[in-house]
Structure formats: structure tokens, C-alpha cells
Amino acid sequence: MKFICYPKCTICQKAKKWLDEKGVTYELRDIKENNPSYDELKKWYKHSGLPLKKFFNTSGLLYKSMELKNKLPNMSEDEQLKLLSTDGMLVKRPLLISNDTVLVGFKEKEYEELFK
Template structure:
């Protein structure tokens, strides 16, 4: 069975770099998609949101989030995320429909190895 492993993020993000380094060090085949260069689809956004919930998916510590109006903060959805992709916490790992946000070597090991 082929494992479908995709990691979404921004290539210059340190946490994304750690996750990619971990995957490479374990020889785990994966695809990396920079969502700043390749906007995610609305369906993929819904998969991410349904997989981990909006609270976990949105990076509330980011300067992008802090610069939003109160109304925007209350109404985060695909339209806003497609306009400001850095609102999404990084990295987002999707394997066979399972979604994980952020990087933890322990969690990646438990999920992937």
C-alpha cells in the first residue's frame, strides 16, 4: 500500500524545515507544497479544518492574525485564508486523510513510523 504523505507550509518557515528534515532523515516519501506559492483549494481547506478544528488550524500568534480586524477574526474562513495563507499554522501534514498541524518529532514518529 502506498502512503500518501503531503506537507503544506512555507519553505522559509523554520518549523517546516524541521519537519521536512525529519521526513527525509526517515526516508519517508512525501510531497511538499508551499501554500504561499500554490494556494490551497477550498476543499483542502475544509479537510484541514475538519481534521483539526479551526482553533488548532489558525495561527493566532502570527502578525498576520494580529493585524486582522475584530470582524475578520470572528469570521475566518477560506476566503480570508486564501488572501492571507500565513494564517494557517505550519506545517500541515496530511496522510491518507489524517491531518496534523505543527511539528513534533514524537507525534510524527507515532503517526508515520
């Protein structure tokens, strides 16, 4: 299981605490230091079943400064994935990835459901 996060993010800290309290074993990866690649993002996106927009950190400063709210609708899926792979700060976090699941963001109910 991979837990991809930005250590300074409070939501990521909550998710990490939850995983630690439940005794879940995971590989920690700092999204700012080790940005997901295009191929990883494409695989996770396809596997998640979520709309690609859910992978964007829409509340992030970089997203806002790049005015992506207006640009994304005119970009192809491939262009969006390439953009996401340029900077980890564009990616919504945390990402929790196992062989059969991709969770984007931290919703305690989703985590509980996964670890029943």
C-alpha cells in the first residue's frame, strides 16, 4: 500500500494518524519531493473510476494561480495528466493506493470501508 502525501498538509496528517492508529502498513511518499509520473497518474485515474478533475488540488495556490478552473474544461485528458505530472502540488492528496483501490483525499468513511 502506498500513502502519497504532503507532510505539511493537515488533511494528510489526519489520514496518516488514522492509518497509524489502525496499524496499517504503508509506504510513505512525499508528493512534493517525489511527484507522481504521467504513467502512475494515468494508471491510478483509470483504476479509481473517478473523474480526472478529482485528482486536482482545486484548493491549492498553484491551481488557483494557474487559473486551472477555467483552463481544465478545454484540455484533453492527456493534457491534464501531463500537467498533473509536472508538480505534486497540483495533485489532490493524500492518495492511498493498493492493488485494487485508489482513494483520493481523506474521507474517514472511505478509509474505514477499505479496512473492514
